[in-house]
Amino acid sequence: xxxxxxxxxxxxxxxxxxxxxxxxxxxxxxxxxxxxxxxxxxxxxxxxxxxxxxxxxxxxxxxxxxxxxxxxxxxxxxxxxxxxxxxxxxxxxxxxxxxxxxxxxxxxxxxxxxxxxxxxxxxxxxxxxxxxxxxxxxxxxxxxxxxxxxxxxxxxxxxxxxxxxxxxxxxxxxxxxxxxxxxxxxxxxxxxxxxxxxxxxxxxxxxxxxxxxxxxxxxxxxxxxxxxxxxxxxxxxxxxxxxxxxxxxxxxxxxxxxxxxxxxxxxxxxxxxxxxxxxxxxxxxxxxxxxxxxxxxxxxxxxxxxxxxxxxxxxxxxxxxxxxxxxxxxxxxxxxxxxxxxxxxxxxxxxxxxxxxxxxxxxxxxxxxxxxxxxxxxxxxxxxxxxxxxxxxxxxxxxxxxxxxxxxxxxxxxxxx
Amino acid sequence: xxxxxxxxxxxxxxxxxxxxxxxxxxxxxxxxxxxxxxxxxxxxxxxxxxxxxxxxxxxxxxxxxxxxxxxxxxxxxxxxxxxxxxxxxxxxxxxxxxxxxxxxxxxxxxxxxxxxxxxxxxxxxxxxxxxxxxxxxxxxxxxxxxxxxxxxxxxxxxxxxxxxxxxxxxxxxxxxxxxxxxxxxxxxxxxxxxxxxxxxxxxxxxxxxxxxxxxxxxxxxxxxxxxxxxxxxxxxxxxxxxxxxxxxxxxxxxxxxxxxxxxxxxxxxxxxxxxxxxxxxxxxxxxxxxxxxxxxxxxx
Numbered sequence: 001x002x003x004x005x006x007x008x009x010x011x012x013x014x015x016x017x018x019x020x021x022x023x024x025x026x027x028x029x030x031x032x033x034x035x036x037x038x039x040x041x042x043x044x045x046x047x048x049x050x051x052x053x054x055x056x057x058x059x060x061x062x063x064x065x066x067x068x069x070x071x072x073x074x075x076x077x078x079x080x081x082x083x084x085x086x087x088x089x090x091x092x093x094x095x096x097x098x099x100x101x102x103x104x105x106x107x108x109x110x111x112x113x114x115x116x117x118x119x120x121x122x123x124x125x126x127x128x129x130x131x132x133x134x135x136x137x138x139x140x141x142x143x144x145x146x147x148x149x150x151x152x153x154x155x156x157x158x159x160x161x162x163x164x165x166x167x168x169x170x171x172x173x174x175x176x177x178x179x180x181x182x183x184x185x186x187x188x189x190x191x192x193x194x195x196x197x198x199x200x201x202x203x204x205x206x207x208x209x210x211x212x213x214x215x216x217x218x219x220x221x222x223x224x225x226x227x228x229x230x231x232x233x234x235x236x237x238x239x240x241x242x243x244x245x246x247x248x249x250x251x252x253x254x255x256x257x258x259x260x261x262x263x264x265x266x267x268x269x270x271x272x273x274x275x276x277x278x279x280x281x282x283x284x285x286x287x288x289x290x291x292x293x294x295x296x297x298x299x300x301x302x303x304x305x306x307x308x309x310x311x312x313x314x315x316x317x318x319x320x321x322x323x324x325x326x327x328x329x330x331x332x333x334x335x336x337x338x339x340x341x342x343x344x345x346x347x348x349x350x351x352x353x354x355x356x357x358x359x360x361x362x363x364x365x366x367x368x369x370x371x372x373x374x375x376x377x378x379x380x381x382x383x384x385x386x387x388x389x390x391x392x393x394x395x396x397x398x399x400x401x402x403x404x405x406x407x408x409x410x411x412x413x414x415x416x417x
Numbered sequence: 418x419x420x421x422x423x424x425x426x427x428x429x430x431x432x433x434x435x436x437x438x439x440x441x442x443x444x445x446x447x448x449x450x451x452x453x454x455x456x457x458x459x460x461x462x463x464x465x466x467x468x469x470x471x472x473x474x475x476x477x478x479x480x481x482x483x484x485x486x487x488x489x490x491x492x493x494x495x496x497x498x499x500x501x502x503x504x505x506x507x508x509x510x511x512x513x514x515x516x517x518x519x520x521x522x523x524x525x526x527x528x529x530x531x532x533x534x535x536x537x538x539x540x541x542x543x544x545x546x547x548x549x550x551x552x553x554x555x556x557x558x559x560x561x562x563x564x565x566x567x568x569x570x571x572x573x574x575x576x577x578x579x580x581x582x583x584x585x586x587x588x589x590x591x592x593x594x595x596x597x598x599x600x601x602x603x604x605x606x607x608x609x610x611x612x613x614x615x616x617x618x619x620x621x622x623x624x625x626x627x628x629x630x631x632x633x634x635x636x637x638x639x640x641x642x643x644x645x646x647x648x649x650x651x652x653x654x655x656x657x658x659x660x661x662x663x664x665x666x667x668x669x670x671x672x673x674x675x676x677x678x679x680x681x682x683x684x685x686x687x688x689x690x691x692x693x694x695x696x697x698x699x700x701x702x703x704x705x706x707x708x709x710x711x712x713x714x715x716x717x
Contacts, residue, residue: 003485006515217499221560224466224493225516227485395468411429412469 003226004234011209011238016245025246029253036257054103055081056132057093063111064143071139072106078135080128082106094120106132112147115140184278184359185332191282192328192352194247195289199321202243202290203297207310209235210301210394219394228394229387232302236294236383243290278359284372289351291379293317299386302393303405320348328352335360345371347378388413418444418479420465420568420599425474427460427623434460436623437474442601442616444567447594449610449631450603451703452620453711458603459496461620462570465601466491478568489517492566496573496603498557502546506532506556509545510563517564527563535559535585551582558586562593569593571602575609587613607703621711635700641680642705643672646695647687657683661709669695673705 015021034041060069069084083102085093090107097105097120104121117136119129145155210232213219222231300313327349331340335357344353354371357363392409420442427435435457442448452458463469465476466483476482483491501509507528514524532538535555545553554577561569574590575583590613594600604610610617611631619627627634640661645651646669654663654672659679664671674680680698687693701709 002518003516006512010512010515213501216502217495217497218501219499220495220497221493221499221513222516223468224491224495225485225488225513230485392469395463414470 004230007226007231007234008238008241011235012241015239015242021242021246025249029249032250032253033257033260036254037261040261053079053081054128055083055101056104056106057088057096057102058082058084059088059090059093059105059107060084060086061090061107061109062115067143068108068112068115068136068139071143072135075135075139079131080104080135082135090118097121104128104132106136108136112140112144181360187278187282188328188332188356188359191285191355192325194282195286195351196321196325198243198286198290199293200318202239203293203317203321204310204314206236206239206294206297207301207304207314208307209239210298210390211304211307211310211313214302214304214394215306223391223394228391232295232298232387232390233383236291236298240287240290240294278355281355281358285351285355288372288375288379292347292351292375292382293321295379295383295386299389299393302390303396303409305396324349324352328356331356332360345374347375347382350375418567418599420448420601421475421477421480422461422465423475423477425461425464425476426472427457427464427469428472433623435464435471438618438620438623438625439474440618440625440628442599444599445594445597446616447590447600447602447614449614449617450601450620451607451610451617451707451711452603455622456620456711457623458620459572460623462493462572462601462603465568465570466493489519489564490567492561492564492569494558494561494569494571494574496576498554500545500553500557500560503544505542505544506540506548507542509556510560513560514564519564524563527565528559531559531563534589551578554578555582555586558589562589565596565598567599569598569600569602571600573603573605575604575606583609607707611703619707619710626710627706631703634706635703638701638706639676640701640705640709641674641677642699642701643674643680643683644695644697644699645669645672645687645693647691647693649691651687653690654683654686657686673701 058069058072060066062068066084066086069082069086072082073084075082085096088096090105093102093105093107096102103123104119106120107118108115109118110116115136117133119132121128145158150158210219213222226234296317297314300317301310304310304313327340327343331337331353334340340353340357343349344357350371354363354368354375358368389406389409392412392414393405395412396405396409420440422438422440425435425438426433438457438461440448450458450461460469464471465478466488467476467485478487478490481487501512504512507525510528511521511524514527515521528541529538532541537552537555540548540552540556545556548556558574561571571590574586578586587609590600590602602613614631616630617628617634618625648668651663651665651670651672654660654670657679659675659682661673661675664673672683674683677698684696687696
């Protein structure tokens with residue numbers, strides 16, 4: 001136990017104190033804060049260039065005789081400044097829009113009940129057309145209702161929204177509302193992505209650390225005083241702790257970034273989108289997933305003799321993580337299919353897929369317990385096997401090959417009498 | 418406190434790495450393990466402190482297996498030297514010695530003592546990769562002895578050292594032995610073994626081909642070496658039965674013969690030829706015995 005702590009603290013402190021770790025974490029945190037505040041930063045540049053809202057030259061050739069133009073001009077809350085040309089022709093307006101004062105031209109024809117609008121403009125912003133369309137629609141609704149002489153009450157009767165509530169069929173059931181769907185969607189997406197990143201970065205970190213100790217041949221000295229199994233677990237946990245610190249700092253950066261940005265959308269994510277009961281599951285799955293994939297990474301690191309071969313050795317692990325990633329992406333849109341349900345029992349996919357199923361649908365608690373039990377047991381088995389191979393592997397030097405490497409490592413570490 | 422090895426065997430598939438070795442080393446003794454590369458020395462060492470399990474037989478220290486609970490009693494200098502290249506001498510030794518249950522202040526005290534002794538106190542905060550090979554080896558040696566082990570295993574301790582450092586290390590080994598540490602060491606350099614060991618074992622393809630007290634072995638070893646100086650050609654000695662080899666020198670030859678009887682007959686042959694400036698029958702050097710017993714392997 002003593003040696004476990006020595007290895008654990010040594011590994012963790014070497015990681016945490018390393019310049020690479022400090023810089024990588026710092027830069028990532030700054031990047032996150034920066035991206036979350038991108039709108040503010042870009043806003044600062046933009047506000048200097050175009051202070052005014054774009055001007056739109058409006059020509060009203062409807063049968064109402066200029067009422068639409070006047071109404072659009074009187075709209076003050078919109079994102080555009082409509083200017084009515086009471087006597088102008090469409091060509092005049094287009095000419096104006098080609099000049100400096102106006103960016104767009106809008107021509108209106110026909111009867112109010114069958115209004116036609118032509119919008120002339122240039123540029124890359126596709127939203128402009130939509131927004132102008134909405135403004136015209138609003139102007140038309142106002143005009144037509146006032147023409148029909150409807151009073152407030154009658155208006156309210158038309159425009160009051162429907163009270164629409166979604167309820168489950170049975171008492172235990174759950175209905176996927178848009179809100180809860182989006183909530184789960186982003187949480188699952190985030191976790192799947194996090195596990196993928198963790199496997200790729202920490203998997204290769206573990207394997208590289210083991211291979212480096214092997215290639216510098218200090219490994220033989222270490223395993224002469226520490227049980228390789230203890231050493232492997234100490235290393236796994238030590239790097240895991242460094243990883244947790246890293247994740248915590250990045251999560252802190254996300255929080256700080258969105259707090260600074262003051263954007264409602266981001267703050268809404270914290271208050272409404274994140275389901276904190278899912279966070280517990282997420283942590284459990286991240287930790288278990290780390291042990292499943294980390295144990296294998298340590299084993300693969302022990303099979304190579306030189307740090308340069310690590311990338312080749314951990315290839316299968318990365319593929320596994322990628323497959324899990326793509327299956328989960330598919331599963332986000334079909335969480336209840338048999339395919340996803342069956343695959344969620346496989347330990348390599350359980351962290352992502354079971355979380356997906358819990359988040360996006362309902363999984364009976366008995367099934368959750370069963371699958372997590374399978375995951376825990378396989379994490380233990382994988383680490384026991386990995387430790388066996390690790391024990392033999394660290395004494396083994398030569399060309400890297402999976403099949404022979406594993407065979408030979410098991411041979412060296414064979415338990416006899 | 419004795420190191421007891423009983424009928425130790427280790428088999429990797431088809432390859433018998435260690436084949437039925439038995440030996441015992443008493444407290445405070447220095448024991449030599451000789452053998453060509455691949456003879457099974459390192460595998461035996463690894464079995465001594467339980468890094469790999471034997472196929473059959475047993476290894477005990479003080480009547481008990483050296484499990485990981487007791488590895489701090491053992492010091493190990495592996496043949497393949499290795500330290501953390503990016504760590505300083507101090508960081509390195511603190512980590513490695515902590516694994517041997519030592520406390521930090523004790524580690525620092527012992528480390529400084531040894532750095533002074535090896536006349537390199539300025540290396541305390543240097544990274545290993547900045548040190549020369551010979552100096553790295555001094556640190557490697559410190560990593561094997563700082564925790565004052567009861568049993569010290571040195572795998573090729575003198576390889577790659579210049580004569581000055583080699584002597585410095587040899588002195589250190591002898592001092593440690595005087596303090597009561599039991600030492601097992603392997604070497605290709607027979608001169609070192611002859612100087613340091615009382616008892617030895619010689620391995621060839623996992624088997625013990627020679628074992629026992631060095632003096633007894635030499636005295637009872639049939640093969641003799643004759644140093645001859647004469648003014649005429651000694652090539653005719655090839656035809657004398659019992660002559661193993663003839664190594665011509667500037668003004669004579671070294672002749673290896675099967676036994677002392679043959680030496681006598683050679684003396685008669687030469688006396689017939691003419692005047693002999695020198696005729697000396699020597700006990701074989703360990704080098705000769707090694708070549709004789711383990712030679713085939715060494716040339717593979």
